[in-house]
Amino acid sequence: PGFRLSYGDASLVRGILLHSGLVPREHGPDWVLSWTGSLPKEQSFQHLQEWQRINHFPSSHELTRKDRLWAHYAAMRELFGAEEFDYLPETFVLPDEKKSFLEVLIGSNHPSWLWIVKPPSQSRGRGIFILRDLEDLPTDSSCVISRYIVDPYLIQGYKFDLRVYVLVTGFDPLRVYLYREGLTRLACSPFTVKTAEDLQNK
Template sequence: MQPSADLWEKVPGYSSDDEDGAGLPEPTPQQLEGRLTEVLAALGGRSVDRPTIQFRAAPLPGKTSSSKSRTSTSPSAFLLNADAPLLRDTFQHNGMIPTMCSDYAIQWSGPNIRDAVYQSMMDWQRINHFPNSTELTRKDRLWLHFAQMAKNYGKGCFDFVPETYVLPDNFDAFLKCYQRSRCHWIVKPNASSRGRGIFILQDLSELPLDETVVVSRYIADPLLIQGYKFDLRVYVLVTSYDPLKAYIYREGLTRFASAPYSTQEDHMQDAFRHLTNYSVNKNSYTFVENSDMRADNVGHKWSLSALNKHLRCIGVDVNLMWVRIMDLIVKTLLLLCVHSYISFYFPMFTK
């Protein structure tokens, strides 16, 4: 179904009034507060009030802040178990102090957090991962839940992930499919990031059978922009699973490969043509860094606003595209069994 115009005015780069695609101005804090009031009124008793801390963005390197940092006679502490200088600077800019003890107000860590950490948390403490979130973020676990939901509700509802096999467990099934198909397959480690260990399968002997990998049917004819592959970084924040509360950031990233896409045999192992990870492409001599936020359609990283404008110019139905993206997000959060894992093992975190 086609979305209503007032809904898509909130999508980056969308404007129902301007044919040239000029986006609407950012809403004021008062307008945002009014929208939040409407949402809370609609939720009624299902709404859960939580204490909040307002954070100001830390100044960019080489610039000074125009406002003083928050001062407090009893500043809050943060525990940072990750290499995240931007978060560290933001916390400290807002008057928080680092700690390595259990007196933190906010803990930021990687996904593999021990159960004891959750069980020892106080009501006033916050952490950046739900328990068992790897059921969603690990490629092998994600596919397991996706396949189960496709079986339960039909592939017509779950058609947004290519055919996939988890090896070595499903090696026999993959081998049968591989022998009767003439497509390419892409191999990925089950729990890695930044493009590490990914390759296009050329021969079965390349498969590492002593570790868990995910093998997916490679999309041979992807949508290209000026001959280059790209992907989207759409940022979704989940604050509760019962009731489900998720917020989608209005902006995001469009990340490009740094070499033109090609399926010629001698190009199939060229990561700069087939992968869009920034960690990979920043090492290419052809990579163009975007250094001006006002020119958000330059180089190998665009904003979502710039992408929407470009797609409208080449005839893509941007409204329908975002309907499908929103549908994908909801199904990923709601239907991939993640809710049941969190509710069963840690019911105190679903309220």
């Protein structure tokens, strides 16, 4: 069996596939796995054979883009109630919800609230900033703005996040495998609201 690899920096994946007995197949239909860095076009999924797999699922941007993820969260909250979906802070997608955001901002009884602004499709902290002035809001692109959590869970005073790896092999029925190992990332400095106010592309 063969594999296709169209991802520039995937030497580890290539090594594992070769060690497993698969051979490279850059052309033709004789492959069982296609590994790519970017989301393939929709037609790539439509012509898959039963034995072929791609390391993405269709429309995955609906979960990986912050604006789309919030839209689905808001829809589920509307459907099942706020009591079941109350684990994300108040969020707005601009420019579509700019009017609603300004109404909350101006009418807020908590003028000291911090708001964090993020590009919808960036990663690794790029483009993130704490809103200090309305003039800082992007005017030529969309953004996601959320109330900043000033009392987060901490480990001995340090912010942290957990990275868990799952493999989704099917949706009907849903079949998900959880990898036993994950990552815990700790901040370099103790958390205070002051450090949050100083946040700039971190």
